[in-house]
Amino acid sequence: MRGFKTAKRKKKPWRRVIRNPMRKRQSEILSPEFFRFRKIKLAYYSVPSALKAEKEPILFFHANGFSALTYSPIYEDLSKAGYPVYALDFMGHGLSEATDEFRDWYFFRDQVLAFLDHLGLESVFGVGHSLGGASVLLAASNDIKQRFRKLAVLDPTVLTPLTSNLLYFVPNPLAKLADKRRAVFKNLQVVERSYRMMPMYKRWQPKSFQAYLKSAFRIRSDGQxxxxxxxxxxxxxxxxxxxxxxxxxxxxxxxILVLSATRSDVTPPSACRKLTRNNLESAYFRHSDGSHFFPMEDPSWVSNHITRFLSGEENQGKRKYETIS
Structure with a gap:
């Protein structure tokens, strides 16, 4: 306005703004990339190493019914330890397209190998939970190029040779439970209240549960x-x-590093011993208070064992079995 002088702003001394490098990287975790597998669009996420001198990359594969981003707390720890992580949404999970044109788990093995081909990596560490653990084991055993240097499997669905043969005669009871699963909810608050009352979700760390909630559900056109x-x-x-x-x-x-838990019978001790039999530098550890979902219940325990194993600190030259308190 005329008649009034605008006060001049005092120049502040120049200062350097130090940005948190992890802030950008955390946003990158939420940015999906895509590739085609047998005409199906699959999503994956790239989590860069938080260190300049990055180590060999980790390929991470999730359990049936979850998503790649469910394991975000583990990725954060691995990134801080210098490992770039590439995490795949299996067919039908997260942002990946679905199909019912498959017969067995070799279909997921092939997704692992196709993912590795797409990334063009020549040497990687393979990590997987449940279905993801079994799939990465199958992929490593069928990879002609031998690109998997080490494997870390979290309660992989391998059962034992004897119990797996029972599947010839006994239907998988988990299939019947999945058939009855409620699929549609009014909002995510209803999902959280409902799921948090279920035994399998009660012990999850909040960050893991929120990551699952935001990545394993999608909004419909009717707002549900x-x-x-x-x-x-x-x-x-x-x-x-x-x-x-x-x-x-x-x-x-x-x-091979095998992690299992006392409250789970998916990978019994006898199966752990069989998986680690062929290499003296393999190791297996058992969480004394975990269920099959211990990667979400105690992600820091998982990431600590993985980083120690991949770096060579974990029990070199001697097989080891451990139960923690």
């Missing part, structure tokens, strides 16, 4: 939320677990 993975596809995946995988597991010669 639904599971990204249709229950019928989840059930079909469970039914696709067939006997015969152990002929693949037995030929593995890589160093």
């Amino acid at each position: 939320f639904e599971l990204c993975l249709p229950p019928k596809i989840e059930a079909q995946i469970f039914r696709g677990l067939r006997p015969g995988h152990w002929k693949n597991y037995r030929i593995l010669r890589q160093q």
